[in-house]
Amino acid sequence: MSELLIKNAFVIDPLNHIRGEIMDIFVRDGRIVESVGPNAEVIDAGGMLTMPGGIDSHTHVCGTKVNFGRYMSPEDMRAGRTKRHGAMHATSGYSVPTTYGTSYRYSTMGYTTLLEGAMAPLEARHTHEEFNYTPLQDTMANVLFDGNWAIMEAVRDQDTARAAAIVAWFLEAVKGFSIKLTNPGGTEAWGWGKNLTCIRDIVPNFEVTPADIITTMIKANEMLRLPHSVHLHCNNLGTPGNYQCTLDTFDLVPDINRERQSLYATHVQFHAYGGTSWKDFCSRSDEIAASVNNRPQITIDMGQVMFGKTTTMTADGPMEFNLYRLHHNKWSNHDVELETGSGIIPVYYSRKNLVNSIMWAIGLELALLVRDPYQCILATDNPNGAPFVKYPEIIALLMSKAYREAELATVHPDTGSRVPLPAIDREMDWYDIAIMTRAAQARALGIAGQGKGHLSEGAEADIAIYPLRVGETDPSREYDAIIKGFSQTEYTIKRGRVVCRRGECLVEGVNTTYWVRPKVSEERNILNDEEFKRNFDRYYTVRMSNYPVQDSYLQRNVCIDTEAQL
Amino acid sequence: MMRVVLAVKERKKPFLPIEAEAILPSAFLDQEAKLTVWKGNKELPFAEVFAVSIDGEAESADDVEIVIRGDSSRIKRIGEYMDGGRIVIEGDIGMHCGNFMEAGTIEIMGSADAWLGREMRGGSIICRGNAGDYCGSGYRGEKKGMRGGSIEVFGNAGDFTAEMLAGGSIVIHGNAGDMAGVDMHDGALVIHGDARMVCANMTGGTCTVHGTVADMMPTFVRTGQVLIEGTEFTRFSGDIANRGKGTLFIRRWQYMD
Numbered sequence: 001m002s003e004l005l006i007k008n009a010f011v012i013d014p015l016n017h018i019r020g021e022i023m024d025i026f027v028r029d030g031r032i033v034e035s036v037g038p039n040a041e042v043i044d045a046g047g048m049l050t051m052p053g054g055i056d057s058h059t060h061v062c063g064t065k066v067n068f069g070r071y072m073s074p075e076d077m078r079a080g081r082t083k084r085h086g087a088m089h090a091t092s093g094y095s096v097p098t099t100y101g102t103s104y105r106y107s108t109m110g111y112t113t114l115l116e117g118a119m120a121p122l123e124a125r126h127t128h129e130e131f132n133y134t135p136l137q138d139t140m141a142n143v144l145f146d147g148n149w150a151i152m153e154a155v156r157d158q159d160t161a162r163a164a165a166i167v168a169w170f171l172e173a174v175k176g177f178s179i180k181l182t183n184p185g186g187t188e189a190w191g192w193g194k195n196l197t198c199i200r201d202i203v204p205n206f207e208v209t210p211a212d213i214i215t216t217m218i219k220a221n222e223m224l225r226l227p228h229s230v231h232l233h234c235n236n237l238g239t240p241g242n243y244q245c246t247l248d249t250f251d252l253v254p255d256i257n258r259e260r261q262s263l264y265a266t267h268v269q270f271h272a273y274g275g276t277s278w279k280d281f282c283s284r285s286d287e288i289a290a291s292v293n294n295r296p297q298i299t300i301d302m303g304q305v306m307f308g309k310t311t312t313m314t315a316d317g318p319m320e321f322n323l324y325r326l327h328h329n330k331w332s333n334h335d336v337e338l339e340t341g342s343g344i345i346p347v348y349y350s351r352k353n354l355v356n357s358i359m360w361a362i363g364l365e366l367a368l369l370v371r372d373p374y375q376c377i378l379a380t381d382n383p384n385g386a387p388f389v390k391y392p393e394i395i396a397l398l399m400s401k402a403y404r405e406a407e408l409a410t411v412h413p414d415t416g417s418r419v420p421l422p423a424i425d426r427e428m429d430w431y432d433i434a435i436m437t438r439a440a441q442a443r444a445l446g447i448a449g450q451g452k453g454h455l456s457e458g459a460e461a462d463i464a465i466y467p468l469r470v471g472e473t474d475p476s477r478e479y480d481a482i483i484k485g486f487s488q489t490e491y492t493i494k495r496g497r498v499v500c501r502r503g504e505c506l507v508e509g510v511n512t513t514y515w516v517r518p519k520v521s522e523e524r525n526i527l528n529d530e531e532f533k534r535n536f537d538r539y540y541t542v543r544m545s546n547y548p549v550q551d552s553y554l555q556r557n558v559c560i561d562t563e564a565q566l
Numbered sequence: 567m568m569r570v571v572l573a574v575k576e577r578k579k580p581f582l583p584i585e586a587e588a589i590l591p592s593a594f595l596d597q598e599a600k601l602t603v604w605k606g607n608k609e610l611p612f613a614e615v616f617a618v619s620i621d622g623e624a625e626s627a628d629d630v631e632i633v634i635r636g637d638s639s640r641i642k643r644i645g646e647y648m649d650g651g652r653i654v655i656e657g658d659i660g661m662h663c664g665n666f667m668e669a670g671t672i673e674i675m676g677s678a679d680a681w682l683g684r685e686m687r688g689g690s691i692i693c694r695g696n697a698g699d700y701c702g703s704g705y706r707g708e709k710k711g712m713r714g715g716s717i718e719v720f721g722n723a724g725d726f727t728a729e730m731l732a733g734g735s736i737v738i739h740g741n742a743g744d745m746a747g748v749d750m751h752d753g754a755l756v757i758h759g760d761a762r763m764v765c766a767n768m769t770g771g772t773c774t775v776h777g778t779v780a781d782m783m784p785t786f787v788r789t790g791q792v793l794i795e796g797t798e799f800t801r802f803s804g805d806i807a808n809r810g811k812g813t814l815f816i817r818r819w820q821y822m823d
């Protein structure tokens with residue numbers, strides 16, 4: 001039995017409506033409890049800001065695509081090197097660090113849980129292997145279903161139950177957590193050198209539209225009672241005028257889950273563009289935010305862009321090809337048979353560039369214009385908009401109009417005339433930030449019940465203590481102090497153990513992988529579906545029996561069993 | 567003036583490389599500094615590898631001359647980030663000599679291994695023997711090679727000489743290997759001997775080859791004849807495959823069969 005007492009913590013815990021109170025927190029064997037004995041280890045938080053551990057609900061940190069980002073950019077690998085030190089392994093990489101680099105830097109910022117945003121099911125083993133070397137965060141993976149042939153056939157046949165049964169088999173087989181649709185149908189079209197411009201285009205050879213895929217999958221998701229909703233990367237990413245496509249997509253979404261959203265739309269900054277070309281490119285964040293404000297069934301994340309070097313990586317192969325044609329740097333393109341694809345290119349977001357400056361403004365506008373912070377999550381689509389180490393700067397921008405004005409003065413001079421940002425006065429408070437960095441993620445991913453994102457009795461003791469004194473810091477003026485305070489915790493506690501202290505990670509750690517196993521009735525079980533099996537063996541280069549990820553790929557893991565309505 | 571002589575001691579395994587980025591004129595200004603080198607994952611004091619003798623005193627890096635004596639052919643990264651002064655290498659030198667160098671002079675009496683003066687910013691490197699591959703280039707994944715200063719090689723240079731060249735000048739008195747000047751975007755490359763497949767993907771800068779270019783890239787356009795120091799050269803522009811605006815001056819060339 002190990003016990004820990006955290007004294008004098010200034011706690012903000014939005015899921016429990018705690019808005020900042022001095023409290024003691026008691027921990028036994030990795031969970032929050034009501035009291036501890038006299039021999040408990042004591043940490044005096046001295047009134048410092050204390051919150052549940054941070055959760056990133058959309059980040060690219062583990063898997064084949066991420067790893068390709070590493071080896072196609074040796075210059076990025078050289079950019080973030082740290083030496084072996086104490087319990088810490090050597091690390092390298094800036095925008096795509098090694099797994100230990102990712103884990104240590106997230107831990108230093110108080111993050112304890114990560115959702116890998118895009119795992120190709122066929123390549124799931126690689127993701128799980130890297131999860132095992134991301135030891136200071138618990139992990140889970142979105143599974144890509146955007147171009148899955150069997151799913152698209154079920155969608156074409158308007159057989160939602162069959163689509164759900166197929167998802168159930170894949171999720172269990174690859175130890176995945178949730179349904180991800182990346183440019184649904186578009187990457188399959190890219191296999192034929194084409195793309196889809198929006199939700200009414202037809203996927204070649206399948207006679208379905210993205211709208212069909214999205215609506216069917218939203219229903220299938222709820223049939224399976226998955227903790228998370230469908231996680232969508234809309235069609236037509238990064239194109240001037242694409243905001244209309246995004247609005248049309250949002251119009252498709254029914255409100256069918258009482259606990260959480262019915263659709264999680266990711267990196268919406270990249271989908272909120274006005275104009276007809278790069279010449280008259282502008283922000284349409286206000287329309288997008290208004291749509292979200294009218295639809296409690298939608299949660300978005302910002303997909304904030306920050307200036308500097310990074311790497312873009314996505315399953316959206318055709319979009320990466322378009323980026324490649326803009327940048328003329330190196331490019332990777334990859335097909336995952338029968339399922340999806342991917343593309344990767346390095347980018348540099350420049351303040352001097354008008355388009356980049358507008359992109360930077362749009363992400364902030366979305367966060368500031370969406371009224372309920374539970375509906376707009378802080379994320380950069382790491383590393384696509386910026387490496388996650390930029391989160392503290394984003395927090396400071398959201399909390400301080402003065403900081404935004406200071407930054408606006410350094411970007412392309414025409415930016416102000418193309419975006420609403422200069423007119424927005426909202427300054428988010430500490431409570432809003434606590435929601436946007438942990439509580440909203442826990443609710444959106446449906447993992448509050450797993451003890452994530454809050455500090456109730458029985459919750460996982462994942463706790464971040466920041467060297468910030470809320471009463472003594474004025475975020476709207478002291479934005480440098482905000483950046484500094486959120487960049488490095490005083491203590492990061494994972495499962496009741498101090499894992500990181502002032503940037504020094506103290507233990508080797510073991511991650512826990514969360515995955516979902518929907519229980520489907522015998523007659524709906526896809527293993528009894530001869531057509532599915534026949535097509536699997538006919539089209540895949542892998543035998544169906546060899547496809548599932550063996551248990552040995554997961555170390556510590558939690559299987560979430562759901563009772564599917566099938 | 568300060569004169570530092572580093573005589574490489576006899577080593578049991580002379581083939582094992584030593585990383586010696588600490589060998590810089592400015593490093594000797596602080597007499598107290600405990601200088602070290604790395605052999606694999608072991609950090610060693612200077613005295614284990616070199617017999618060190620120091621004469622005189624110096625106020626700035628420019629007043630320091632370092633002489634490296636003995637078998638230094640496997641000693642790497644000498645003069646990395648050098649910002650003044652002089653290094654004389656009496657024999658051969660290992661890889662990455664003069665990485666990122668900004669000012670001062672390095673003179674190599676023997677030959678240099680690969681990556682001589684990579685991503686160098688200023689100063690000059692003189693190599694009396696041959697230079698290895700990637701002389702004056704950018705390291706893996708880097709978009710810019712050498713950006714300023716000069717490298718002069720009296721012998722031959724290896725493959726990918728001046729890759730990603732972005733400024734400064736490189737003069738090779740002998741022959742260059744394959745793909746000299748590949749991806750160069752600025753600066754000047756002069757090859758007095760022969761070369762092969764020069765300047766593919768070039769976007770800017772100039773390259774002059776006094777000898778014969780084998781397997782000349784077909785993606786350069788002839789734009790005229792010019793006289794350089796009394797000799798007639800053909801001028802080319804390209805690489806048009808890359809919308810490049812580089813210039814080649816070439817005396818003789820052959821296209822690939």
Ligand SMILES: [Zn+2]
Pocket residue numbers: 058059060117118266267314381384
């Ligand atoms: Zn993403």
